[in-house]
Amino acid sequence: MSVLIDDSDPLVQYNSPGGWIVTGVVHEFELTTHASATPGDTAALAFDGTSISVYGSIAESAGQSRLNFSIDGVMVGSYQAPEVDHAIHNLLFWTSPVLKEASHQLVITVDQDSSTDSLDRSIFLDYFIYNTTSAAGKTVLLDDNDASLAYSPDWQANTDSDSSLQGTEHVSTSAGAWVSLSFEGTQISLFGPSGQKGLQVSVVIDGSDSQSGVITQSQNQNQLFTSPVLPFGHHTMNVTLLTGGSTAIDYFLVASNLGPPASYGAQKSVSSSLAPLGL
DSSP states (O other): OEEEEETTSTTEEESOTTTEEEEOOTTSGGGOEEEEOSTTOEEEEEEEESEEEEEEEEOSEESOEEEEEEETTEEEEEEEOOEESSOEEEEEEEEOOOOOSEEEEEEEEEEEOTTOSOOOOOEEEEEEEEEOSOOTTSEEEEETTOTTEEEOTTOEEESOOTTSGGGOEEEEOOTTOEEEEEEEESEEEEEOOTTOOOEEEEEEETTEEEEEEEEEOOSSTTEEEEOOOOOSEEEEEEEEESSOSOEEEOEEEEEOSSSSOSSSOGGGOOOOEEEOTTO
16 A cells, blocks of 8 residues: 655654755645755655655756665665756656565755755655555555556556656546546545646445536645545445546545545645536
8 A cells, every 4th residue: 555745744854944945836746845955954754664755856957966865774775866958747756675564764865966066956855655554544545557446448548747646647538438446444535637627527436426517626736526434444436527528537545534534634635626517
């Protein structure tokens, strides 16, 4: 199971408040990123799991910036910003080796090319995804390419999307196209890529017609639909497009408790609305 952590989550500890800045654009998760131009600045995250990946954005740069990654005090990798002529978002910076299922600490250290005397903020931390065998009390990520999702033949996978989580999305232009999945938890939310307009879908949970109508996408976090609170356990969900037009699915978030809706965090929960057809 995968757990998604935003760069602004309190679990992420930044050692130099003066060196790190918070910024963000619409293509970035939760509209926030962290960046520093001070060599030696660190960001630390404790997690229980078997691996962790770091995603972010890079700005137009000369490839001077570098991030070093250590797990439990041992340096295990680095990311050197490439030379690019435009900003890139939802970019995988680094994935850890497979770890023993246990508590670990990831530390990211800002570094620079030894041939340069100054450092620009050109690498922006956006989010972390770690794998774990226990999702108790956590919000689980089901990305659009997760093996638990089944698509009708009318969908195409896009693996090079600048505006989608992990750079992937599934797109369809066909009425009747559907995606189905099973999940364990108490609530589920569906998200689309940034910039997508409202769409007409039916949503069926556990065989019951839950919602059918026009989903109005919120301006932040791209949340399309949130289910009612469900009894904890195994559930099924089917989403069917009612009309044509280009529609993209990015990811689902599953909550495993009776807390706030399955948006990323309670402090940043966003609203979505579903209007009846014909309104």
